[in-house]
Amino acid sequence: DAKTTQPPSMDCAEGRAANLPCNHSTISGNEYVYWYRQIHSQGPQYIIHGLKNNETNEMASLIITEDRKSSTLILPHATLRDTAVYYCIVRVANQGGKLIFGQGTELSVKP
Amino acid sequence: GAGVSQSPSNKVTEKGKDVELRCDPISGHTALYWYRQSLGQGLEFLIYFQGNSAPDKSGLPSDRFSAERTGGSVSTLTIQRTQQEDSAVYLCASSPRVRGANYGYTFGSGTRLTVV
Numbered sequence: 607d608a609k610t611t612q613p614p615s616m617d618c619a620e621g622r623a624a625n626l627p628c629n630h631s632t633i634s635g636n637e638y639v640y641w642y643r644q645i646h647s648q649g650p651q652y653i654i655h656g657l658k659n660n661e662t663n664e665m666a667s668l669i670i671t672e673d674r675k676s677s678t679l680i681l682p683h684a685t686l687r688d689t690a691v692y693y694c695i696v697r698v699a700n701q702g703g704k705l706i707f708g709q710g711t712e713l714s715v716k717p
Numbered sequence: 718g719a720g721v722s723q724s725p726s727n728k729v730t731e732k733g734k735d736v737e738l739r740c741d742p743i744s745g746h747t748a749l750y751w752y753r754q755s756l757g758q759g760l761e762f763l764i765y766f767q768g769n770s771a772p773d774k775s776g777l778p779s780d781r782f783s784a785e786r787t788g789g790s791v792s793t794l795t796i797q798r799t800q801q802e803d804s805a806v807y808l809c810a811s812s813p814r815v816r817g818a819n820y821g822y823t824f825g826s827g828t829r830l831t832v833v
Binding site for chain 2: 640642644648649650651652653655704705706707708709710
């Protein structure tokens with residue numbers, strides 16, 4: 607599975623959009639981009655995933671560049687409860703196997 | 718059940734004792750995963766079960782660790798002769814496996830193991 611690079615930490619003002627970047631320059635054609643988050647003292651929570659098209663759900667939007675070498679997770683109106691570690695993971699879908707979590711980005715949403 | 722259930726939520730054990738951690742996945746989920754997370758650290762993959770296939774045990778740190786999944790549902794992670802470095806939160810996750818579909822994992826709340 608391709609490796610990802612994320613900034614270790616970011617701050618965001620409450621109510622503003624949080625844009626979390628992820629680089630995955632070695633991603634291959636059949637690898638998806640997944641995002642999870644882990645709020646303190648809880649298990650990780652699935653957020654969203656995509657292959658090449660931009661995706662949106664009730665939690666977030668995922669923007670993937672045309673060359674697929676990077677992506678951005680967007681939380682449109684961050685709240686204090688969005689403070690968490692956000693993990694970007696790339697892997698082949700539909701073949702099972704484990705997700706490998708990196709160090710992620712620690713997002714702090716401040717009032 | 719509605720989510721992944723893990724028990725116990727907290728376990729304190731003496732060094733050298735054996736412990737068993739239990740995971741009840743979401744009904745119908747064929748894939749089950751164990752991870753552990755030491756204090757302030759990232760998630761470390763331990764073992765993965767998929768249906769009737771042989772489990773992927775590549776993440777187990779030593780032969781003191783083992784896991785089984787009975788009847789394709791409940792899983793038990795066993796740690797023999799526990800050491801202080803085994804202290805961590807042990808997380809279980811499950812996911813469905815449907816041809817042509819692609820789903821994320823659902824994690825449980827974990828078991829916090831403290832070896833004293």
